[in-house]
Amino acid sequence: MTASALYMGTVVHQRLRPKPHRLRYRMAQLLIDIDELDSLSGRLRLFSRNRFNLIAFHDRDYGDRSGSDLRGQIEALLRSAGIAFDGGAIRLLTMPRIMGHGFNPITTWFCHARDGQLCATVYEVTNTFGDRHFYAIAAKAGAGGAIHQSCAKSMYVSPFMDMDMRYDFALKPPAEAVNLIVTGSDAEGKLIVASFAGQRRALSDSALLALLFGLPLLTIRVVAGIHWEALKLWIKGIGIRRHPEPPETAVTLGR
Numbered sequence: 001m002t003a004s005a006l007y008m009g010t011v012v013h014q015r016l017r018p019k020p021h022r023l024r025y026r027m028a029q030l031l032i033d034i035d036e037l038d039s040l041s042g043r044l045r046l047f048s049r050n051r052f053n054l055i056a057f058h059d060r061d062y063g064d065r066s067g068s069d070l071r072g073q074i075e076a077l078l079r080s081a082g083i084a085f086d087g088g089a090i091r092l093l094t095m096p097r098i099m100g101h102g103f104n105p106i107t108t109w110f111c112h113a114r115d116g117q118l119c120a121t122v123y124e125v126t127n128t129f130g131d132r133h134f135y136a137i138a139a140k141a142g143a144g145g146a147i148h149q150s151c152a153k154s155m156y157v158s159p160f161m162d163m164d165m166r167y168d169f170a171l172k173p174p175a176e177a178v179n180l181i182v183t184g185s186d187a188e189g190k191l192i193v194a195s196f197a198g199q200r201r202a203l204s205d206s207a208l209l210a211l212l213f214g215l216p217l218l219t220i221r222v223v224a225g226i227h228w229e230a231l232k233l234w235i236k237g238i239g240i241r242r243h244p245e246p247p248e249t250a251v252t253l254g255r
Helices: 034-043 070-080 205-214 218-235
Strands: 005-015 021-033 047-049 055-057 090-094 106-112 118-126 132-138 147-152 166-172 177-186 189-202 251-253
Touching: 005 177, 005 205, 021 034, 021 189, 021 205, 021 218, 034 047, 034 070, 034 090, 055 205, 070 090, 070 106, 070 118, 070 132, 118 147, 118 166, 132 147, 147 251
Parallel strands: 047 055, 132 251
Antiparallel strands: 005 021, 005 189, 021 090, 090 106, 106 118, 118 132, 147 166, 166 177, 177 189
């Protein structure tokens, strides 16, 4: 049995002020064990690595975009953040390219110790302006296996939110289900809550075919949806914030 899987679920975004705004849409993400990429590409007809297919994973879509070894990149990133890692499984929850198009507002990397325990997460955040940033945070499970983490916001994401914010993550790592809630807060308290909740399905050609028919052109729809929701926020009168220069460092360490 492979660790890689498909998670079908729902994304919800809720802005609380100054004017409430809510969106909800169906979403699918793949959980990919990076050590299984070649075997998945060989086993599945609809999935390929580093070449075109209806659903594909391209190494250069992640990390520093060089296409170099992803395990080496993530291990180096953890070392730079001072997080101990002994070379266990590395898995990422992400949207793949669909019919050649890919875009991920957030990809979550799960870094496991050799004994199987989750020891760190890396949240790889990308905005529609082409910027990318990594939030690296040690992971320690609490009651019920839930993980709670936080970090300062370091990269411009939305023109409708200020930079002086904090992210709080509430995560239930992938098993039969996965759940990630990200709360953005400013000096006045909670501003926005975004979540993904999904149910596991075995990664097979039939499951990928159901994804293609059930959520056609998913990644294009995500990008179009971001701009459509931005237009509605602008119509509501929420002011636009200037796009600052990207941060000097690519990694922010959380806790």
